[in-house]
Amino acid sequence: MGKTVVTNRKARHEYHIEETYEVGIVLQGTEVKSIRAGRVNLKDSFARIENNEVFLYNLHISPYEQGNRYNHDPERVRKLLLHKNEIRKLIGKTQQEGYTLIPLKIYFTRQLVKIQLALGKGKNLYDKRQDLKRKSAKREIQRAFKDSQVGRY
Template structure:
C-alpha cells in the first residue's frame, strides 16, 4: 500500500477540546484561484468555522482564508460561504446526524491530498464545562505518569 501524499495546511485544535467528535468525513471545497493560492501558503483559520446543510447541499461558514497578497481585484471576501463537495449518501448521513439534538458539523483539518485541497468535517457534540475539566485532568495525569516513567528509565 503506497503512502498517501498528504500535507496538512491547517488544523482546528480547539475542536477536540470543545467537542466530542463522533464521526469524520472528507470533503472537497469550492474555491477561487486566489483562495487556492492562500490555502497552499497556509493562510487558513478554522477556529470559528461550522457547516450547515441547506437545500441538500453542505456549506461552510466562517472559515477565514486570508486574501492573497498579489491577488488585487480577484480576491474574494475572506469569510464568504463556501460549498463543500460530498456524495449524496454522505450528505444524507450528515442530515440524519444534524437533525438529532445537539449535533453540529465542524471543520477539523484542511489538507492537500494528491494536489487537491480537502477538508475534514466532523460530526460533533458540544462538551459541557465539567467534561472539559475532566479531559484536562486526564491529560495532566497522563503527562505525570509519562514524566515518572521517563525518570525511572534513566535510573
C-alpha cells in the same frame, strides 16, 4: 492524507467527535494560493446543511498578496463536496439534539484541497474538566516513567 495546512485544535476540546469525513471544497481564483501559503483560519468555522447541500461558514482565507482585482471575499460562504448518501446520513444525525458539523483540518491530497469534517456533540464544562485531569495524569505517568528509565543505565 497529504500535507496538513491548518488544524482546528480547539474543536477536540469543545466537542465529542463522533465521525469524520473527508470532503472537498469549492474555491475561487487565488484562494488555493492563499491556502498553500498557510493564510487560512478555521477557528470559528462550522458547516450547515441547506437544500441537500453542505456549506462552510466563517472560514477565513486571507486575500492573496499578488491577487490584485482577482481576490475574493475572505469570509464568504463556501460549498463543501460530499456524496448524496453521506449528506442524507448527516441530515439525519444533525437533526438530533446537540450535533454539529465542525472542520478539523485543511490539507492537500495531491493538488486538491480537502477538509476533514467532523460530526460532533458539544461538551459540557465537567467533560472538559475530566479531559484536562485525564491529560495531566497521563503526562505525570509519562514523566515518572521517563525518570525511572534514566537511572537504569
